[in-house]
Amino acid sequence: MNDFLPTETVGSQAASATDHLFYALLGISVAVVLLVSGLILVFSIRYRRGSKADRSELPPILQREVEIGWTLATLFLFLSIFGWAVSENFSFGTVPTNGLEIHVVAKQWMWKLQHPGGQREINALHVPVNKPVRLIMNSEDVIHSFYVPSFRLKQDVVPGLTTQLVFTPIKVGTFRLLCAEYCGTDHSAMTGKIVVMTPEDYSRWLDTSPASEDLVAQGRDIFTRLGCAGCHDARAAVRAPDLKGVFGQPVPLADGTVVQADETYLRDSILQPRKQIVAGFDPVMPSFAGRLSDAELETVIAYLKSLADTDGDTR
Amino acid sequence: MSDATLDIEGLHDAGPDYLRAGHSVLSWLGAIDHKRIAILYAASTTFFFFVGGMAATMIRAELVAPQGHFFTNDTYNKLFTLHGIVMVWFFLVPVIPTTLGNFLLPLMLGARDLAFPRLNLFSWYLNIAGGALTIAAILFGGVATGWTFYEPFTSFYANGYVTLALMGVFVVGFSTIATALNFIVTIHTLRAPGLTWMRLPLFVWSLYATSLIMILATPVLAITLLLVAAERVFDVAVFDPTRGGDPILFQHLFWFYSHPAVYIMILPGMGVVTEIITCFARRRVFGYATMVMALLAIAVIGFFVWGHHMFVSGQSSYSNLIFSFLSFMVAVPSAIKVFNWTATLYRGQITFEASMLYALGFVGLFTMGGLTGLFLASVPIDVHVTDTYFVVAHFHYIMVGGMVSAFFGGLHFWWPKITGRLYSENWARTAAMLMFLGFNLTFFPQYIMGYLGMPRRYHTYPPEFQVYHVMSSLGAVVLAVAYLLPLFYLTASLFRGRIAGANPWDSTGLEWTTTSPPPEHNFHTTPRITRGPYGYHPPGEAARV
Incomplete structure (x- = not known):
């Protein structure tokens, strides 16, 4: 919650994979923007009206080759990025079998969560570090979205549909929980926190939390x-x-x-x-x-x- | 294009120009001349632009402080809803086709008017009627659904005059459909002799591609809005999950319209920019045929990418895969267009009039908007940044950085054509540069805070984002000044501007071969076209001044 630079808030396994892809794309984008704006700038100066620059025409065959060349290059680049994005997506989306199952009910404007042992929480979720967590989510009214920026994860919570979110927290700390789908008047107040604890702290927390029946x-x-x-x-x-x-x-x-x-x-x-x-x-x-x-x-x-x-x- | 040395003097005998052809109020409100209807549209879209802009100003003022100062949560929600609805449907979608398109399409085709002049006027009245319903919904207390009208929120949980706003958008949709139909028929049937398809200016091609999307996508929006209204008013269960309805279905229907609508907004801008860059670089456009294909490819592929708005909605991961792939594919023709504009500058004779500054700004900002589109097409990144300010920044780079820059570029480029007057070039250049700077200051910080996890549509926000919000709001002030400036110097030009003459930019476009402002019936004699567009230099030879 206190640290907000992206490099410091990698809170889940998915987060670092997303960040790698993001920074790679950022690098490519910066290169393309520099290339395009650089060319525009150079051409604007070199070919300003009345300058002495050489303006003899290029043979048409060269034009065609240039066009085919950059079309194929663009296509290849985009396909590569797509391939990378897909492989990331399908590797962290798999559902673990040994995970901790938490039931989430979203309603205007709060998050209600319940642990397998019956411990209930509102707008807060305590989980142990390094253990896969599987959220099973339903909404009582409108669409909400369970969003933890530090985990780089988000999933809509839809009335009439059970959605899931799987993550493995890798860092002890407190992270923001936000509602990311506009849900009415107090949408921006539908926030909470994810508290990632050491396994020892977590079992202590479970013991001291008032639990109804499981x-x-x-x-x-x-x-x-x-x-x-x-x-x-x-x-x-x-x-x-x-x-x-x-x-x-x-x-x-x-x-x-x-x-x-x-x-x-x-x-x-x-x-x-x-x-x-x-x-x-x-x-x-x-x-x-x-x-x-x-x-x-x-x-x-x-x-x-x-x-x-x-x-x-x-x- | 046709011979630029057409006997312009002779045209003065063709009767008064369209501005002087009648002075009564009725001669305007009952006008069937496409040029006058374009002016009517210019007035109404300008009005809506400033309504939407005022909402934006209030939003940016409120977001300076993390807890806000001025508004309640509800008022804030109504402001961003108003901003979205008005800007999308009453400014961005209609503005270039109905103002510049309406004015220029017959002139660029060598025609007397659009194919259906009365339908053209009727579509303006539909636009006004839709606008009136929407403005009424605002005045009666506003709507807080977001412009996306997501279900089941809109049917069962939203207060206020939602149905009235829905009807406003429904009606204005028919205005769009009528305009699109008119354009398609006009382009098919009213081209001057010799004006073959591959001799059409790219602005005409862009209007054609846009009209195809409008006519195919807008009815889907109309149906969807009717279903929402039926559910809200008559309690017909359509999207209601408690009675077996599916809220995700609404999103599919909505984005099936609203993603193509993005291309409705940007394609005409691409057309405008091509006209400007070729003129001020004195160059034939690089790769004309490719540019045409790219426009059509974007229009077609654009229909199959809507699911990328729904990566976290609960749709299957295989759908995500396919929509992600298609979203990367639609970016290819967009990228090619950027390369072709850049290459058009190569070996040109470039000057930097205000409209050229807008056009070059467009290329840069559109590139940045397009590249961040690749981030959003990548599922893992989209999962993180969807519904954050990253998305807000992305579509403002396309819509405002791209589309609005192109509109202002086109407005300045054809202003002398429309009014017969020249504005102050220095003031216009100042406004263009202010707009570029103000825009980047407003929206670049939004990329950063979006990636850091700032959700959109938040009235109050965590304090660590304040620095970015303050930058953004400062930028909005600069941007507001830049948008207000043209109101003054363009208005001043009407009274004190230099007489432009028929063709002040020495353009080869057919529209410039008649007088400025054009006579009521555009051309004294029907032009004959013997060449392709952008004949700024003979093919295979160097650009000349």
């Missing part, structure tokens, strides 16, 4: 309270898909397509059950839209995912 336990309670098991249970009278081990697996749908059961799929299935009907089942499930807050929904999804984790056969 997410999975909360989700199990809600699952029971809403009577979901009445249908989604092998012994139930109404036939509904078995949810054990569903997370992360391909699900065949009634319309013949297959979807991956990710967070967005689970969320949609709870709020808009008729959107994607599982093959072989009747569309009888009622929508739970309006009956669950986003935070509650997160816990149910966490519970459903835990069902997948415990089932060794399907993972």
